[in-house]
Amino acid sequence: DGGITQSPKYLFRKEGQNVTLSCEQNLNHDAMYWYRQDPGQGLRLIYYSQIVNDFQKGDIAEGYSVSREKKESFPLTVTSAQKNPTAFYLCASSIEASYIGYTFGSGTRLTVV
Amino acid sequence: SQQGEEDPQALSIQEGENATMNCSYKTSINNLQWYRQNSGRGLVHLILIRSNEREKHSGRLRVTLDTSKKSSSLLITASRAADTASYFCATDRTSGSRLTFGEGTQLTVNP
Numbered sequence: 001d002g003g004i005t006q007s008p009k010y011l012f013r014k015e016g017q018n019v020t021l022s023c024e025q026n027l028n029h030d031a032m033y034w035y036r037q038d039p040g041q042g043l044r045l046i047y048y049s050q051i052v053n054d055f056q057k058g059d060i061a062e063g064y065s066v067s068r069e070k071k072e073s074f075p076l077t078v079t080s081a082q083k084n085p086t087a088f089y090l091c092a093s094s095i096e097a098s099y100i101g102y103t104f105g106s107g108t109r110l111t112v113v
Numbered sequence: 114s115q116q117g118e119e120d121p122q123a124l125s126i127q128e129g130e131n132a133t134m135n136c137s138y139k140t141s142i143n144n145l146q147w148y149r150q151n152s153g154r155g156l157v158h159l160i161l162i163r164s165n166e167r168e169k170h171s172g173r174l175r176v177t178l179d180t181s182k183k184s185s186s187l188l189i190t191a192s193r194a195a196d197t198a199s200y201f202c203a204t205d206r207t208s209g210s211r212l213t214f215g216e217g218t219q220l221t222v223n224p
Contacts, residue, residue: 100144
């Protein structure tokens, strides 16, 4: 079955550490997105990529980095520069330029310890 | 600020009742979508309505769009306990290149 896989489901980060969240899709979608969701709030866009080897900053990109070396993969690194990283992170994909019906992964819950 | 704002923030009803959630937005859009999120999970696409449409149905869901008022509503008829979730509207702005999500309505359907 086609879909998006995020891993790990839960992740704990120590102060000053970089951590990488994985997002893989087998839907043959060109566009991929990373969102951050804080408790009781909506989704805020971190980064998005419409094509391999290209990506753009979203509304809250500071302290995050991404890469898009393969169409299927869009990993997100939460760097030590992100001062408040505890949140629920959601990856999504869509058919390029349609923006219709995003498919979401099941999320990664990141906690700073 | 967020493009979409849902109202109410939280809604609690009894099974069998109808649930209505509203979404307002600020700029011109190509389409508006509604998503559902169960607790601790990803979002699931429910229904899309284009800017030239006024109403759309899908099963127990009915969506309306009023572009003059920049607002949309999602009606869930004959609600079930399994409908308990957060519901988000998302807009595809004519000037933008990706979806913008509102803050959601938390719906609780009591059995």
